[in-house]
Amino acid sequence: MAKRKTRECGPMLMQGNEACARAALAAGCSFMAGYPITPATEIPEYLSREMFKSGGVFMQLEDELASINAVIGASWGGARAMTATSGPGYTLMQEGISYAVETETPLVVINVMRGGPSTGQPTCSAQDAVMQVRYGAHGDYELIALTPSSVQEAFDFTLRAFDLADRFRVPVIVLSDEVVGHTREKIRIPEEVEVFDGGYQGVTKDFYRPDADGVPPRLEFFTGNKVIVDGQLHNEQGLRAGTEADICTALIQRLSHKLLDHMDEIASADTYDTEDADVVLVAYGSVSRTALAAVRKAREAGIRAGLLKLNVIWPVPEQLIRETCRNARHVLVPEMNTGEYLREIQRVTGADKTSGFSSIGGRYPTPDEILTVIREVVRS
Amino acid sequence: MNTSAEKYIRKEALPFIFCPGCGHGIVVNSFVRAIDELNIGENEMACVSGIGCSSWAPVYLKFDCLHTLHGRAIAQAEGLKTVQPDKRIVVFTGDGDCVGIGGNHLIHAARRNIDLTVIMMSNYIYGMTGGQKAPTTPFGASTKTSPLGNDEEPFELYPLVRAAGATFYARASVTHPVQLKNAIKKGMEHKGFSFIEVLSPCPTTAGRNIFSFRTPAEMYDWYEEQVVVLSRAVPEAPEGKIGLGILYEDNSRREFCEVLAERRKEAME
Numbered sequence: 001m002a003k004r005k006t007r008e009c010g011p012m013l014m015q016g017n018e019a020c021a022r023a024a025l026a027a028g029c030s031f032m033a034g035y036p037i038t039p040a041t042e043i044p045e046y047l048s049r050e051m052f053k054s055g056g057v058f059m060q061l062e063d064e065l066a067s068i069n070a071v072i073g074a075s076w077g078g079a080r081a082m083t084a085t086s087g088p089g090y091t092l093m094q095e096g097i098s099y100a101v102e103t104e105t106p107l108v109v110i111n112v113m114r115g116g117p118s119t120g121q122p123t124c125s126a127q128d129a130v131m132q133v134r135y136g137a138h139g140d141y142e143l144i145a146l147t148p149s150s151v152q153e154a155f156d157f158t159l160r161a162f163d164l165a166d167r168f169r170v171p172v173i174v175l176s177d178e179v180v181g182h183t184r185e186k187i188r189i190p191e192e193v194e195v196f197d198g199g200y201q202g203v204t205k206d207f208y209r210p211d212a213d214g215v216p217p218r219l220e221f222f223t224g225n226k227v228i229v230d231g232q233l234h235n236e237q238g239l240r241a242g243t244e245a246d247i248c249t250a251l252i253q254r255l256s257h258k259l260l261d262h263m264d265e266i267a268s269a270d271t272y273d274t275e276d277a278d279v280v281l282v283a284y285g286s287v288s289r290t291a292l293a294a295v296r297k298a299r300e301a302g303i304r305a306g307l308l309k310l311n312v313i314w315p316v317p318e319q320l321i322r323e324t325c326r327n328a329r330h331v332l333v334p335e336m337n338t339g340e341y342l343r344e345i346q347r348v349t350g351a352d353k354t355s356g357f358s359s360i361g362g363r364y365p366t367p368d369e370i371l372t373v374i375r376e377v378v379r380s
Numbered sequence: 381m382n383t384s385a386e387k388y389i390r391k392e393a394l395p396f397i398f399c400p401g402c403g404h405g406i407v408v409n410s411f412v413r414a415i416d417e418l419n420i421g422e423n424e425m426a427c428v429s430g431i432g433c434s435s436w437a438p439v440y441l442k443f444d445c446l447h448t449l450h451g452r453a454i455a456q457a458e459g460l461k462t463v464q465p466d467k468r469i470v471v472f473t474g475d476g477d478c479v480g481i482g483g484n485h486l487i488h489a490a491r492r493n494i495d496l497t498v499i500m501m502s503n504y505i506y507g508m509t510g511g512q513k514a515p516t517t518p519f520g521a522s523t524k525t526s527p528l529g530n531d532e533e534p535f536e537l538y539p540l541v542r543a544a545g546a547t548f549y550a551r552a553s554v555t556h557p558v559q560l561k562n563a564i565k566k567g568m569e570h571k572g573f574s575f576i577e578v579l580s581p582c583p584t585t586a587g588r589n590i591f592s593f594r595t596p597a598e599m600y601d602w603y604e605e606q607v608v609v610l611s612r613a614v615p616e617a618p619e620g621k622i623g624l625g626i627l628y629e630d631n632s633r634r635e636f637c638e639v640l641a642e643r644r645k646e647a648m649e
Contacts, residue, residue, distance in 0.1 A: 030463065031459065031462070031463050033459060049647065052640075052643050052644045052646075052647035052648070053647045053648055055644060055648060056644075057462045057463060057640060057644075059458070059459075059462060061455070061458075061488070062484050062485065062488040063484060065451075065452065065455065065484075065485075066452075066455040066458070066484070066485055066488070067455075069448065069449065069452040069455035069456045069459065070455050070456065070458050070459030070462075071459055072446075072448070072456050072459065073428070073446060073455070073456035073457060073458065073459030073460035073461075074459035074460060074462065074463045075459075076426075076444070076446060076456075076460060077459065077460045077461075077463035077464045078463065078464070079463040081459065081463075095449050095452075096449065096452070099448065099449050221426050221444035221460070221464070221467075222423045222424075222426070222444060222464060222467055223423070224422065224423060225444065226390075226422065226442050226443060226444055226445075227444050227445065228390075228393075228439055228445045228447070229444075229445060229446045229447060229448075230439065230445075230447040231431075231447065231448065231449060232447070237392065239392065239393055239439075240439075
């Protein structure tokens with residue numbers, strides 16, 4: 001790990017989107033490419049000036065296809081690189097994300113969720129890209145998705161996203177939403193941050209030979225490696241092996257297992273009053289704030305409720321969820337979608353004791369609405 | 381292998397994916413000669429390509445290689461170039477990759493005048509998928525997806541790319557490899573967006589479907605009849621012929637990375 005000074009530090013008032021942008025600069029990100037889209041636009045707006053001040057590059061490109069691909073190119077050029085988008089823009093980026101997974105290209109995408117389908121509700125919040133983030137592109141793969149619920153977390157998680165991307169050579173999604181992106185609140189930016197700078201091993205011909213942990217060493221262009229980066233499934237030297245079943249099987253499995261085998265390093269969650277809880281709420285992103293308020297109200301009313309707030313939703317932190325919810329009689333999953341992550345929780349905790357609360361159409365759930373559902377599940 | 385091939389061709393990637401009679405091997409050969417004459421060091425250049433037969437070219441070269449997605453070579457090249465502005469970035473692409481699925485990136489990169497050298501191998505057809513019509517297929521031509529005759533007009537690439545803002549445009553043909561090598565050299569020496577259109581026959585699909593040639597040799601003879609090398613004596617191609625040479629060069633416009641560097645300097649002051 002290396003220490004990096006931040007440009008401005010201390011307590012500040014800002015939007016979640018600005019916090020993401022500031023965290024990127026703090027992380028040493030030196031390339032951003034993007035295309036304007038509500039409600040993520042403040043990120044490119046901020047970086048269109050500040051990135052140059054930090055000696056980096058900002059490009060507004062012709063579309064999201066170009067943006068994600070330019071980010072891939074910049075990443076191989078040795079830069080920490082990112083883009084930011086929402087809804088239809090993230091949909092357009094899928095082929096690039098699939099390519100980044102396959103070529104093990106570190107990069108960060110900030111996805112500030114808005115309501116869909118299609119143009120949907122550009123100015124309203126939603127959590128309806130949860131499954132898309134996991135399954136949006138073709139191919140069997142895993143990637144990492146972090147879910148900030150506040151402006152402070154928008155900063156902290158974006159900072160962490162760059163480290164995870166480099167550590168595991170994987171695209172990392174900061175899955176924010178319109179509420180987090182546009183809320184203004186106090187955050188504290190530290191004077192210096194620690195960033196991951198390891199993983200290099202000098203010149204090699206085995207660009208994709210994993211270390212013992214399943215992750216190949218970090219590589220960049222113009223350092224004598226003569227790397228072959230190719231979207232076709234390849235052997236450890238980067239040469240195409242699309243028709244060799246054994247090589248392809250091993251690669252596909254490794255791409256997922258390099259993350260699944262390190263969930264102790266990746267998973268992150270906060271718990272509130274879960275030890276003795278009859279009802280455990282599992283929430284993530286902005287909804288976890290309402291869920292916490294509902295849990296507190298429930299406690300005041302004498303109901304033993306608790307909250308498991310997930311900070312990483314992909315890969316699914318199964319062990320953590322299972323252990324936290326083991327003694328609960330009910331598990332409740334409030335979400336701003338029709339129950340996307342509910343299915344994952346049901347898979348882990350059992351469908352019989354797990355139900356969801358769905359708030360869609362641009363409605364942000366209130367603590368009282370969630371409290372009503374908590375009362376209902378307790379009664380049943 | 382000859383010495384420049386030894387120096388620049390990645391032996392472990394051989395044999396080439398190209399069919400017998402394909403023009404793309406001549407493009408790789410001419411490219412290797414061009415960079416040898418320019419004396420480009422191994423850490424001074426990266427090659428970027430999209431999807432299609434032509435886009436396999438950089439995989440055989442001993443340079444860092446980004447073999448990207450269909451149509452996205454120029455977009456990835458732009459990201460790479462802007463963070464490594466001192467390096468040479470060459471894009472190998474085909475007509476379908478570059479002006480079909482990647483057409484939007486082509487015109488915008490040309491507009492930015494970013495210092496990329498784009499070598500577009502044009503063969504009038506989608507070869508890798510087996511011979512479907514492309515944005516360069518002649519009107520009326522029969523292909524696997526235009527069995528009744530192509531119902532669309534092909535792009536006129538030179539006016540398109542020039543109007544978009546490219547500051548260098550050359551046309552070459554694999555039937556004239558020395559002229560091809562020189563066009564690549566000139567394109568790489570040009571500071572700004574350089575586009576080199578290379579006529580590269582595909583006997584396997586275009587030869588069979590569009591033109592009904594029996595052999596690659598017959599096809600190459602026909603190509604040779606179609607082209608004329610432009611010179612002072614022949615500044616323009618006669619009616620019905622395709623002119624080869626540097627059709628356009630403008631050194632007055634500023635290159636994109638230089639503009640970025642200036643913005644950065646101003647912002648950091």
